[in-house]
Each structure stands twice: as C-alpha cells, then as structure tokens.
Amino acid sequence: MKKYFSLLSFIAIFFIGMQFSLAQEADRQDNPEVVAKQKTYELHQLLKLTGKQQGAMFDVLVDAEKNIIELNKNKVSESVEHERMKAINEKVQANFKKILTPEQFQMYQASLVTDKK
Incomplete structure (x- = not known):
C-alpha cells in the first residue's frame, strides 16, 4: 500500500x-517584453550597444512585438497579414536607423543577410 x-x-x-x-x-x-528583451540582448552582443541605445531598441522591439501579437490574434487573409508584417518591419528598420550609428546599422543589415542564408 x-x-x-x-x-x-x-x-x-x-x-x-x-x-x-x-x-x-x-x-x-x-509577453512582448520578454521577447524584446531577448532580441535586445542579441543585438547588444552583435552591435555593442550603449545603454541609451539598448533602451531605445527595447522600446521599438516591444512596440513591434505587441503589433505582431495583435496581428496574429486577428484572423485576416495571408496577403493582408504579409502587408502588415512588412509595414511593421519597415517601421522597425526606420527606428533602428535613427538609433544606431551608420557602422552599427551596416553590421545589423549584414547580419540580416547572413541570417537569411
């Protein structure tokens, strides 16, 4: 027993x-904050971000993650979802360009190319 x-x-x-x-x-x-924190850490490792840059990048990524979660909750056609994702990515890229130095932004773009391969 x-x-x-x-x-x-x-x-x-x-x-x-x-x-x-x-x-x-x-x-x-x-949780968009958790995802954004991880992505910010990865970008910091890659680009050697300053504290101010880390905070700004985190804010941009939290906003993007919230938009992506909201997009995933809404049931829309694949083409509409693709267009909205493209708009989110363009907004993130524009904000990154404002935050990063030109050298850091080039390194970031180069990492995107190697990630796609």
Whole structure:
C-alpha cells in the first residue's frame, strides 16, 4: 500500500510540474517584453550597444512585438497579414536607423543577410 501511495504521489508531482512548465512557456511567448528583451540582448552582443541605445531598441522591439501579437490574434487573409508584417518591419528598420550609428546599422543589415542564408 505504501508503494502505491509513493508511486501515485510521484506521478501527481510529475504532472503538476509539467503544468507549471507549460504555463511558463506560454507566458513567455505571449509577453512582448520578454521577447524584446531577448532580441535586445542579441543585438547588444552583435552591435555593442550603449545603454541609451539598448533602451531605445527595447522600446521599438516591444512596440513591434505587441503589433505582431495583435496581428496574429486577428484572423485576416495571408496577403493582408504579409502587408502588415512588412509595414511593421519597415517601421522597425526606420527606428533602428535613427538609433544606431551608420557602422552599427551596416553590421545589423549584414547580419540580416547572413541570417537569411
């Protein structure tokens, strides 16, 4: 009897742990700040951003992520979604160009080309 109780307790704890893990993963994907923070960190590693640049980039990326989440919630045709994504990306690029130095912006564009390959 004690063995069955131990086994059932272990199984219950395992499933509870799985639920918490899945809930945290879903939170991360729906939270634009978390995604923007990760992208800002990656850009900082690539471009050696200053503190002021990091803050500005984070704000731009949070705004873009919120727009993307909103776009994904709305059920629109694929062509409309493509056009809206293109507009979001153009806005991000324009803001990045204002924030980054010309050398940093060139490095950023070069990284986009290598990422596509």
